[in-house]
Amino acid sequence: MQLARAIHFDESDQRVFASPARTGEWCVSGGFEFSNWGESDLSGKPKQAFSNGWMGLETAGRVTFVAVTQIEQSELDTLTDLLSKHFVDFYGAPDINAARPVATEELAQMLDLCAEHDANTLLTVSRELTSSGVKEAFRTIEPQAAGLEQFAIHGDMDA
Template sequence: MSPLKLPRTLRLDPSDTFVFAPAAEPGEWAVTGSFLFFDADLSALAGKERAAFRSGFVGVRSLGFSTLVVVSEASEAEREEAVEDLARHIHARFGAPDREAARAAAREEIAVAASLCNLPVGSVIAMHRSARDGEIAEEFRTLHQRPPGADPLHGRAFHFVETDEDGPEEQADLVGLVSGASTGTGRP
């Protein structure tokens, strides 16, 4: 029997705390969380709600959002704890008629999350959620670590080089650029 694997929230930097309200705690068991948006007017979402809809996995303990999850081994007891945590929210906050109905819904969400983990432990997953033809669609991608010896600059948008040259320093007059654009002169 293969080991049980579930996604855990992953925070590589503090950006989730700025992007989402609330952000999931690092290391929480996670689900995709699309059920949070079933009754939402998706075209009216803005700001942090829109960011959560587009790319947020949901931590089952906090119902906070995380941009990334990592495939992790889980024990049967941890899976059941995740089901109970999510079931508590589904019952208390989303109106499940009773705890058994909430547990059934939570088990289904956890099963969907586990189906994403048919990858090696440590694989990082990102999601893009969108609305298509009145339905919520989820797309997933796996982020891979660079192999040892790979070009360390590959994939970077900028590369900074320190020089000792005493040449002219570049300057930009941003206020002049904006005022020139507003007057129509287009001159810096």
């Protein structure tokens, strides 16, 4: 099984998101956060989270890039409980057992998205408001094979 972890190439997420995800935490799309949003909600840092932020499952923070990687069933079980608790704490689910099927479905969608990609593939998300709700689109950046010339220092040993 594969899921995605937050990855940072620079410090920009620290500036653009009100609550940035932590590097290495497991992520889902998190589009559910925006299900009741309208145009008036789309400004500043919340707009950035809406436009292209993945949701970290430990912090509920946002990140621009995630990388596909292996996940074990025990980790997935823990994430299901964590997301279920998030639905209780922030979205009014009556209890964790009632929230678990929704959390399971959210994680299943992310597992399906990641299953079709090689490890280390980078993913981005973009969202837009439409007349029928939030529309999400995903983009992939394939892992590149590193050649020795990228790391070797060429020079004259006699100089």
